[in-house]
Amino acid sequence: MKNKRSMQEPTFLLLTALADQPRHGYALGEEVTAISEGQVRLGAGSLYGTLDRLLSEGLIRIEREETVDGRPRRVFALTEEGAQALRVESERLRTALREADRRLGTNWTPLVGGTA
Template sequence: MSEGARPMQEPTLLLLTALADEPRHGYALMQEVAEISNGRVRLRTGTLYGALERLQREGMVRVEREEVVDGRARKVYALADQGASALAEETARIRAVALEAERRLALRPRLKGVTA
């Protein structure tokens, strides 16, 4: 992560993760985010499209194509190179913190009667 950059908000992290393997349209993104988070995060339509617009402005996500399905226009979003780089940096940051937490927990004296 670049100097002074803030950690990603969870919805952003989940959206970029959902786009990491393949492009998806909005409804598929909502389903994928719910799956990745084990149902803990459910993005509402307004939240999703607001986030996608912001991520487009930031160069992290791009519209891969627009299609018409059942008479309705639908955009398919893809992870841009800048978004992939940001996701990789955030993944490394989270991994480093998790490894340090595990290291420190292993040093913690075991409490009587408590198993890890």
């Protein structure tokens, strides 16, 4: 990653969604919703705007372009730079999580599935 700023959540989730396999835009939106357990739903404008930015930053690439039912569809893949950026952000989040756990101490119960 070019700088040390933390990633915005949609960027982190999109890169995570591409970490295991290439996906087209609609599938990426669905995968982001699944990864976030329904907490993040990207509208078309946010989704494709973020994908265009990630393309220009070299974090993702177009794996292939297809035509499905007469409509063009781009399939996106993670680049090595994108994978490295995801690793860096994942480690930053792990460090923050460990610190939160340390500060909370032993007197707390983790939430499962977003509910108490």
